[in-house]
Amino acid sequence: MNESKKFSGKIGFILAAAGSAVGLGNLWRFPYLAAKYGGGTFLLIYLILTVTFGFSLMITEITIGRKTGKSVVNAFGALHANFRFIGYLAAIVPVLIFPYYCVIGGWVVRYFTAYMSGEAKLAAGDNYFPDFISQTGQPIIFLLIFIMATAIIVVFGVQKGIEKFSKILMPILIILTIGIAIYGLTIPGAAEGFIYYIKPDVSKFSIDAILAAVGQLFYSLSLAMGIMITYGSYMKKEENIESCVRHIEIFDTAIAFLAGLIIIPAIFTFHNVEESLSSSGPSLMFIVLPKVFSNMAFGDIIGGAFFALVFFAAITSSISLMETIVSMLEEKLGWSRITTCITVVIFSFALALPSTLGFGAWSDITVFGMSFLDFFDFISNTVLMPIVALLTCIFVGYVLKPRFIEEEISRTGEFKSRRLYNITIRFIAPAFLLLILITSILTKFNINLF
Ligand code: PHE
Numbered sequence: 001m002n003e004s005k006k007f008s009g010k011i012g013f014i015l016a017a018a019g020s021a022v023g024l025g026n027l028w029r030f031p032y033l034a035a036k037y038g039g040g041t042f043l044l045i046y047l048i049l050t051v052t053f054g055f056s057l058m059i060t061e062i063t064i065g066r067k068t069g070k071s072v073v074n075a076f077g078a079l080h081a082n083f084r085f086i087g088y089l090a091a092i093v094p095v096l097i098f099p100y101y102c103v104i105g106g107w108v109v110r111y112f113t114a115y116m117s118g119e120a121k122l123a124a125g126d127n128y129f130p131d132f133i134s135q136t137g138q139p140i141i142f143l144l145i146f147i148m149a150t151a152i153i154v155v156f157g158v159q160k161g162i163e164k165f166s167k168i169l170m171p172i173l174i175i176l177t178i179g180i181a182i183y184g185l186t187i188p189g190a191a192e193g194f195i196y197y198i199k200p201d202v203s204k205f206s207i208d209a210i211l212a213a214v215g216q217l218f219y220s221l222s223l224a225m226g227i228m229i230t231y232g233s234y235m236k237k238e239e240n241i242e243s244c245v246r247h248i249e250i251f252d253t254a255i256a257f258l259a260g261l262i263i264i265p266a267i268f269t270f271h272n273v274e275e276s277l278s279s280s281g282p283s284l285m286f287i288v289l290p291k292v293f294s295n296m297a298f299g300d301i302i303g304g305a306f307f308a309l310v311f312f313a314a315i316t317s318s319i320s321l322m323e324t325i326v327s328m329l330e331e332k333l334g335w336s337r338i339t340t341c342i343t344v345v346i347f348s349f350a351l352a353l354p355s356t357l358g359f360g361a362w363s364d365i366t367v368f369g370m371s372f373l374d375f376f377d378f379i380s381n382t383v384l385m386p387i388v389a390l391l392t393c394i395f396v397g398y399v400l401k402p403r404f405i406e407e408e409i410s411r412t413g414e415f416k417s418r419r420l421y422n423i424t425i426r427f428i429a430p431a432f433l434l435l436i437l438i439t440s441i442l443t444k445f446n447i448n449l450f
Contacts, residue, residue: 004159006234012163014244017062017231018251019166019316020222022173024104026252027310028285030220031197031260033212035273038204039197043257045205046213050249053432054217055417056424057389058228058245060396060405065232066241067408071327072226075233076395083395090388091328093225096380098321099352100373102150105314106142106356107133107286112311115304123303124294129286134360143352147345150318154326155341158234162319169312173255176309180302181261187296193268197260211439214432219381220252222320224389230324240412255313262306263289270295285310322348382444386437390430397426 007013034042068075076087110132114123122128133139153161184190218224235241263284267273270292293303322344329340354362358372367375396405402422409415 004157006158006236007163007231008159009236010239010244012159012167013231013235013239014247014251015166015170016162016316016320017222017228017244017248019162019170020227020231020320021220021248021252021317022170022255022313023220023222023317024101024285024310024314025216025220026256027259027263027313028281029216030256031263032281032284033216034197034260035264036204037206037209037212038201040200041202041205042209042213043198044200045210046217047253049210049213049217050253052420052424053214053429054221054223054249055245056421056429057218057223057392058221058248059241059409059421060392060425061223061228062232062235062241062245063405063408064396065229066235066237067404069233071233071331072229072324073328074331075229079400080395083391083399086388086391086395087226089384089391090224090226090229091324093380093384093388094227094321094324095348095351096376096384097225098318098325099348100355100376101314101318101321102147102348103139103143103352103356103373104282105146105150105311105318106139106144107282108307108310108314109146110138110142111286111290112304112307115300115307118300120290120300120303121294124290126287128290129283133356134363136357136361139356139359140353143356144349146315146318147349147352150315150322151341151345153315153319154322155338157337158323162323165319166316169316173309173312173316176305176312177255177258177262180305180309181258183298183302184262184266187265187269189269190265193265193273194261196268196273197264211436214436215381215440218385218389220256221249222317224385224392225321225380226324226328227320230327231320233327238412241409242415242417266292266296378444382440383437386433386440390433390437393425393430393433397430402426 007016034046036042037045064075064079068078070078072090073084073087076090077084111123114120153165155161156164185194222228232241235244264273267288271288289306290303293299293306296302322341325344325348326337326340329335329344330337333340335343354372355376358365363371365372370378396402402425405421405425406415406418415421
C-alpha cells in the first residue's frame with residue numbers, strides 16, 4: 001500500500017479514530033442515558049464496560065484491519081473464505097447509516113447558520129424545528145452541503161484528507177467542549193444539575209441500564225460497521241495498537257462526559273429536567289437546547305459555539321463512514337478515488353432522500369410503522385450491528401482464536417490486557433451482545449423482558 005494511504009503516525013491515527021468515535025451519540029445520547037439511568041451509577045457502569053467490552057471489540061477490529069491491510073469485506077475474506085459474509089454484513093451498516101447521518105448533519109449546519117446569522121431567537125421557537133424538517137427544499141440543500149463537505153475531505157485521501165482535517169478539527173472540538181462546559185458550570189444554579197449528573201442513584205440500577213450502556217458504548221466507539229477495520233488497515237506496523245485504543249477510549253468517554261456537563265446543568269437551570277429528558281436525540285438537541293441557550297446570558301454565542309462543536313463531531317464521524325464505503329469500492333472495482341467518491345455521493349444522496357422527505361412530503365409512508373430515518377437506524381443499529389459484533393466475537397474467539405490477535409498486538413511490545421481480552425472476546429462480549437440483540441428487538445415491538 002502506498003505510504004500516503006496510511007496515517008502518518010500515532011497521533012494522526014488516534015485523532016482520526018477518535019473523530020469517528022466522537023459524534024452525535026456522545027453529544028445527544030450519552031447525557032440523556034446518564035440522566036435517565038441514575039447519573040453516577042450509569043457513569044460507573046459505562047466506564048467498566050468501556051475498559052472491558054469496548055476495549056476488546058475495538059482492539060479486535062483495528063487488529064483485523066492492520067493485520068490484513070484490507071477494507072472490511074476483503075479483511076474477513078482474507079482471514080477465512082467462509083467468513084467473508086461477516087464483512088458483507090458489516091459493510092451494509094455504513095451504507096445504510098451514512099445517508100441519514102448526512103440528513104442530520106444537514107440539520108446541524110442549518111442550526112449553526114441560524115446562530116451565525118442572528119436567528120437564535122427564532123431557532124428557540126416551538127415550531128422552528130418541525131417547520132424546518134418538514135420542508136422539501138431547505139433540508140435537501142443542507143443535506144447536500146453536509147455530504148459535499150464530507151466528500152471534499154474524503155477525496156483527498158487518508159493522510160491529506162482525513163488525517164489532516166482530524167488534526168485541525170479535533171483540537172478545536174476539545175477546546176469548544178471544555179470552554180462551553182466551564183461556562184455552563186459557572187452559571188448560578190448549575191451546581192445542582194452537576195450533582196444530579198454525577199451522584200449515583202443506585203435505585204436506578206437495572207439490567208436495562210447495563211444494556212443501554214453496552215448499546216451506547218459500541219455505537220459510540222463506531223464498532224461493528226467496518227470503520228475501525230478500515231482505519232486499522234491504514235495503521236503502520238510499528239504503532240502500538242493497545243495504547244492507541246486506550247487513547248481513543250479516553251477521548252470518546254471524556255467528550256461524552258463533558259457533553260453531559262454541558263447539557264444536564266444547563267437544562268437543570270433553564271428548563272424542566274424531567275420533561276426535557278423524556279426525549280433524547282433530535283428533540284433534545286434541536287428543540288430543548290436552543291430554548292436553554294435563549295435563556296442564558298451570551299446564549300447566542302454559546303449556542304453558535306455549541307452547534308459548531310456538534311458539526312465538527314458529526315463531520316469527523318461522517319468521513320469515517322464514507323471512507324469505509326469508498327475504500328471497499330476502490331478495492332473491489334479498482335476505480336480511481338475521485339470516481340468512487342462521486343459515485344458514493346450520488347448513491348448516498350439518493351438514499352438520503354426518503355429519510356429527509358419522510359418528515360414532510362412523504363410522511364404518510366412508513367416502514368413497519370417507522371419513518372424512513374428511524375427504519376434505517378433500526379436495521380443498522382438495532383439489528384445488524386449487534387449481529388456483526390456477535391459474529392466477529394465468535395469468529396475471533398473460536399475459529400481464528402484470540403492468539404491470532406494477540407500475536408499482532410505483541411509485535412510492538414507486551415499485550416498487557418491479554419487475559420482480560422481472551423475472556424471478554426470469548427465469553428463476556430458474546431453473552432452481552434446476544435442479550436442486547438434480543439431485548440432491543442423485542443423492545444422495539446413493545447415486548448418487555450425485564
Ligand atoms: N460513534 C459515533 C457517535 O458516537 C456514531 C457513528 C455512527 C459514527 C456511525 C460513525 C458512524 O455518534
